[in-house]
Amino acid sequence: MIIRNGVVVLASGPARLDIRTRGEILVELAADLMPEQGEEVIDATGLLVLPGFIDSHVHFREPGGTHKEDFLSGTRAALAGGVTTVLDMPNTSPTTDSRAHLAEKIALIAPKAVVDYGLYLGATDTNIEEAASLVDEVAAMKLYMGSSTGSLLVTEFSPIYRHFSTFPLDKPIVVHAEDEQSLKYFGALGSQDHNQSRPPVSAQIALSRALAIAEKTGRALHIAHTTTQRELELIQEARQKGVRVTCEVTPLHLFLSEEDQHRLGNFGKVNPPLRSKSDQAALWRYFDVIDTIGTDHAPHTREEKNQPYEKAPSGMPGVQTMLPLLLTAASEGKVALEEIVKRCVVNPARIFGLETKGALEVGKDADIVLVDPQQTYTLTDEQMLSKCGWTPFAGTKIQGKIQQVYVRGDISYRHNACVNSPGSGRLLCYTKSSPYR
Numbered sequence: 001m002i003i004r005n006g007v008v009v010l011a012s013g014p015a016r017l018d019i020r021t022r023g024e025i026l027v028e029l030a031a032d033l034m035p036e037q038g039e040e041v042i043d044a045t046g047l048l049v050l051p052g053f054i055d056s057h058v059h060f061r062e063p064g065g066t067h068k069e070d071f072l073s074g075t076r077a078a079l080a081g082g083v084t085t086v087l088d089m090p091n092t093s094p095t096t097d098s099r100a101h102l103a104e105k106i107a108l109i110a111p112k113a114v115v116d117y118g119l120y121l122g123a124t125d126t127n128i129e130e131a132a133s134l135v136d137e138v139a140a141m142k143l144y145m146g147s148s149t150g151s152l153l154v155t156e157f158s159p160i161y162r163h164f165s166t167f168p169l170d171k172p173i174v175v176h177a178e179d180e181q182s183l184k185y186f187g188a189l190g191s192q193d194h195n196q197s198r199p200p201v202s203a204q205i206a207l208s209r210a211l212a213i214a215e216k217t218g219r220a221l222h223i224a225h226t227t228t229q230r231e232l233e234l235i236q237e238a239r240q241k242g243v244r245v246t247c248e249v250t251p252l253h254l255f256l257s258e259e260d261q262h263r264l265g266n267f268g269k270v271n272p273p274l275r276s277k278s279d280q281a282a283l284w285r286y287f288d289v290i291d292t293i294g295t296d297h298a299p300h301t302r303e304e305k306n307q308p309y310e311k312a313p314s315g316m317p318g319v320q321t322m323l324p325l326l327l328t329a330a331s332e333g334k335v336a337l338e339e340i341v342k343r344c345v346v347n348p349a350r351i352f353g354l355e356t357k358g359a360l361e362v363g364k365d366a367d368i369v370l371v372d373p374q375q376t377y378t379l380t381d382e383q384m385l386s387k388c389g390w391t392p393f394a395g396t397k398i399q400g401k402i403q404q405v406y407v408r409g410d411i412s413y414r415h416n417a418c419v420n421s422p423g424s425g426r427l428l429c430y431t432k433s434s435p436y437r
């Protein structure tokens with residue numbers, strides 16, 4: 001197949017190039033490619049040609065929460081959002097914290113996935129050796145220093161230190177950095193304002209602790225959902241000292257603030273919370289420090305969100321809206337397209353060791369998204385393919401519309417519909433001896 005006449009967004013910037021794919025692989029990238037006999041030609045005149053996005057932070061709720069998402073609905077929402085690879089979090093029920101639970105999860109989700117996927121292993125107080133033995137079969141480890149959705153939590157020094165020093169050092173441990181003791185303290189004060197009951201200082205304390213232990217152990221550390229200027233300053237400083245730390249922001253925190261939380265009520269409740277306008281602005285100002293944009297796609301039903309503040313779960317969906325929101329920001333001159341591609345494709349592939357992914361480059365998987373940059377539309381709840389059926393961005397005007405998505409060379413989304421079959425998504429991290437492929 002040839003994709004002709006489009007503007008290809010490389011990590012170095014947009015370029016007028018044609019793309020040739022053969023089977024699942026991108027095999028040529030050059031100006032004015034001539035079709036071979038019988039070769040399919042896609043005319044991308046006027047379109048942007050982007051690499052498929054990698055969302056390194058999703059919660060697709062399987063097993064245990066399939067009333068609000070399963071791996072089919074979640075990966076379909078991803079596909080519709082131009083995301084062709086997802087890394088799924090372990091705070092399911094049961095939690096993905098052992099070889100047996102990992103195998104159970106893969107058996108459930110493999111027949112459903114319509115995009116490629118890797119899985120996180122959850123850290124517990126006791127699974128230190130078993131977790132390390134699974135390093136090649138997962139994308140990374142996830143360690144919750146503060147309570148969020150689900151039961152995964154590691155707060156004591158000993159298990160944190162042992163995980164940091166035992167899990168192979170080059171594979172990142174992704175940390176949810178909110179300090180449990182301070183969350184308990186502030187939570188008990190009874191504020192209904194989420195940014196007051198989980199204030200920035202809780203993130204700062206946990207982050208400082210994680211950075212110190214990463215420095216001591218020399219391990220790769222990835223900080224999930226940074227939300228404040230202070231965190232980015234600490235990360236920048238640690239990096240200058242040689243600490244192997246990378247970090248993520250979510251579109252939620254880039255595009256929403258605590259004012260939106262007040263407007264959205266529990267539907268805007270997320271951990272860590274939406275922050276002040278000035279912290280939101282700092283995420284854009286410190287964009288250089290940020291390595292990845294991950295959505296923290298965390299669907300909950302309307303019924304769950306409509307409970308009283310204390311009972312309503314935290315999290316918002318986002319896998320389908322990330323690329324549209326970032327395209328819109330690019331059209332407004334807020335960020336360059338190649339800076340988006342670095343944070344949503346190049347860097348996540350590098351950090352999580354996804355060797356077949358990472359850019360529109362010869363030899364990589366032909367994960368391709370065609371976008372009409374001229375088309376505008378408004379986001380609605382009805383467009384959302386997530387089972388939860390709502391988005392905090394309903395009503396937002398979008399510049400740029402996803403036309404087609406290819407997963408490993410296969411047309412998977414077009415005319416606003418997912419057209420590939422459940423089970424066509426592939427597990428990305430496995431060992432030769434592992435039974436899953």
Ligand SMILES: [Zn+2]
Pocket residue numbers: 057059089296298
């Ligand atoms: Zn999360």
